[in-house]
Amino acid sequence: MKPLALFAAHEPAGSRARVTCQYKCGNACFHEVPNTSANTYFGDIVAGISRRRLLQGSAAAVVAIGAASALAACGDGTEVGPAANSGGTGTGFAPVAPNTEDALVVPEGYEQGVVIRWGDPLFEDAPEFDFFGQTPAAQAEQFGYNNDFAGLLPIEGQPGKYLLVVNHEYTTEQFMFPGYKPEAITREQVEIAMAAHGLSVVEVHGDPGSGRLKPVFGKYNRRITATTEFRLTGPAAGSPLLKTSADPTGTKVLGTINNCSGGVTPWGTVLSGEENFNAYFVGKSADPVAAARLKRYGIGESDAPHYWEKFDKRFDIAAEPNESHRFGWVVEVDPWDPASTPVKHTALGRFKHEAANIHVAADGTVVAYTGDDERFDYMYKFVSARKVEPGTGAASRRHNMTILDAGTLYVAKLTGDHPDRIDGSGTVPSDQGFTGTGQWIPILRTAEDGRGESLVDGMTAEEVAVFTRLAGDKVGATKMDRPEDFEANPKTGKVYVALTNNDKRGTDGKPGVDEANPRNKNKNGQVLELTDDHAGTSFTWTLLLVCGDPAAADTYFAGYDKTKVSPISCPDNLAFDPYGNLWISTDGNALDANDGLFAVVLDGDRRGETKQFLSVPVGAETCGPVITEERVMVCVQHPGETDDASVENPASHWPDGGTTQPRPAVVAVWKSGGGRIGV
Template structure:
């Protein structure tokens, strides 16, 4: 089946354009919700998991070790549940007002500069970008399209020099090719789009005295695309579920697609989440069991707008029924070795991964937190049985890149403290806000040799790995409002989750509200704060923010005075500054303004204070924030992507101005004359 036309009924929760929904997520907001499970009672968890095993784990607080840099798990240790009060240090800027300008707007006293944009050359032999004469060979050596996650890794012994690692979530072909006609797509256009996906590694150099960054033709520069070879590891590797005619071993996958957010590991690699991979596959399953599995992932129903199956049968379900099983994983890339083969970690489960972010406990246990970005889907964590190995050399990285291949995968069940006071209105249930407890339910254990053990009755280990959503359904996980990015605070060890929105919450036939998801037809989202045992199975939680217009009753800013905060809608990516403040980028602002980047104070009398630091241009989304002492880096994704725009009638001319076509780009922001951000 082919994509829905843009004039069909469309009701996104936020302000995303119809064309963005079509290309970015296969019109997920138009389709029926894939999760049709009831998941109503914790006692109905599969019999194979004993109550004793569910409740195991020390109740004592775990001492957290923050990843103080990209290359080492070190830094000040703070007991989980205590605070490392910042008193708002790092948020001392004048907030940007909500606006609809076709510009990246920053606070007074700050400057900005484009770091790199779609099509900029990465290698000395790469051609300069020519919008009207783009080729697959050129794109393979140029910066990709629709940058989302950004990681900035210092190059050891070279002050002011970094590796910038960026992923490229998706392509919007109608804004890439003049006169584009989907029904007449060419092989060259498909090859260009495939080459514009994946990840980029590029060396960047800082300008002394400012926060400006400029790309260089460094020895680490690399492009990962939709045809780069990847290696499958973990319990699904070699399984019949992932074998194809081109790969009878079930261990080698060509490419990565729809890479959304990600994270920099303490051992210096980069994790990237394969999110809306379903939008690349078309066709029907051969049998009812396979059809049900595809439907749970939203695969093959319609809306595969890229048409790759015309020239590559991997993306045709009828021709290659297992190919879609090879996407939806957490990807790990070693940016320090341009010849290395990136990995897809199947021990972390397969779903619409927004990201995977790492927390390291005091004893060296590595915990990876993941969200499944779909309405009514789940939150996960993976606790490794291997310990982190100190050091920044190649040998340490080789060991640490196996950490995510052995351990236990869990899915979250949340319970509210005030179930009788949650009515869908968003009314705060107590003077302490929205609060509750939770359990991490184990669903898959992977041994050191890569073999898996299913902890879910009626499913094999390979099935739990490949059809993780079905395992979450079986064990009664809590349906959430699009859990996207997870980040652990390096100062306190508390874990934060961006829940972007869910306009189907509490509607007819859909899951009712609960304390963690307290509003009907939730168009603005919320931010969840977990105090987790990390390596254990218990946690407590509170809602830090219930987002939206602060003048409206159904919003909440941790009890802070709502007359003193910036409006915020649809939280997406999270990051921390050096002082322990939370920074939030947004996607799909439902408040009639452009998306932006916001700083939130977490401790002290100003807890909940939310201030907008920047806004992005018309049609754009704010992604991948990196907050350092002297600069802020953001990815500006899909500028000018509005429903009435085209190559002939662009809605934006950002970043180059004049009559140019809009181009996704990475931007650095710094304080005029130098100095610390927000200080």
């Protein structure tokens, strides 16, 4: 394949296969870091401000509404519902040992079952999957490829019945098509790949007495693909920056691509992040300003791995210079209305969104947290001007689906409490660990009428919305180690951020360490814990975990005994169980073992205890965890995706075994004989 010549120059961070880098993120590891700005370090700006003073005036209490509609007052320690301190309740399982098995390995006393896999039909008239006889029409009615985020939404009044909403992040054509040759890709192969992107909505029914789930041909079932129509809202809608020959209004987009993680809103919709969209576009602009913007977003001149531009000129920058501006947004889908038009919210900014997740303040203000998954890029939040309407009915959803169209977008600046003790080795600077303060810097305000106001000198509101990275550069945001998933704890209101890795940190010509990103050549990542004034502009922070081998000096588990934790590397997606424990899925384990799912105790004398619950098969990534009392669900993405594998020589036969081809799939795990997970 054409990009193979690049592989000798740089190895992927962690254990991610080079072929995964090629198709998933457009070889981000092999390219220069897009962020070359010379931001002022926040420590120079807020030196001398104490953590106590920074949080003065913060809200006394907030209300968090999670995917399971759990409500808890927080910020002042007040509890509503189950106790905020779990003390580790829900983590009572024997941890899975690190391994390299071609299987999904679960703890003793637990069972598992595949819920749905690539190619399974979603509609009664859809054909059964035929690996050697795929068609675009068939794929458009079947479960898509490389499942990432999963949301499980209960159907009201029907116990044991749910809507399962799943993202399909990307396609790896060489593992989808026998005899695949990139230089000879066909229109049919491109159209199959386009139909395998997007999202799937499928009704699933529980099996009484177990956690097993079975898909059914329900009335809500739906496929959203790379050719489904979307509506643009917010300050960039209708902008000349978003107009194309096919859409002179700048308000309608065909498709969503590279949908990574996401979140379930309190009003019953799903948010999905368009992440590595840059990998689908190719071309060069003669305009130096446009060329610089393309470079800042990682869009190359010749090495898009999917080759869609051969048959769809939308993906050719020379033919459609604005089409790439129409991707990189937070997408909202109403799974309860299969005829609805999904939305792209431009008020939340455009960058490589891993996800967007919601926290609701006590007065009904909605706060959406989101990260830009790129080395040395930024953390953001959006604070709504509108208030949430309680409930998940159609009327409430119509109103609440406009909440993310009016409000203020912020980018984060952080400083550490111990700047003189951070030397790049990962040495813990104090008895309290790695700690600091932060400010949310406003960059874009969107009014009730949808008009934007730029809060960044030298940029219009439309430019801030479309080129949000450049706005973050201008205000000196803190360069982070790949901020991926954000999740607010529904019991305490604290916000957690997965920072996956950054092997460029501290290398020649690249930014050095700071307390939130304390290791040079960081291959294992860390998890950040924020105590945020959610609707305000200040926060304090600590590193909950500095991941890696517990026996290594540069790891930290919130002060917990490191001889009693599971090794964990490259945190990616986050979730909470009903007791307030944090669950972490990993992507690219750099410790010579398969990726997995881990439970972390957040409170009490076991704070920092980390236990591996499951591991995924060879070559796979763990995604989209859903944790309830009766089951754990994960998306197993790209099983068998190793550099020496092919259709003719597969590295995995999961999930169907025998001599079958590997297929991405969603899996449920439950306690043998029933009962609560980890109890």
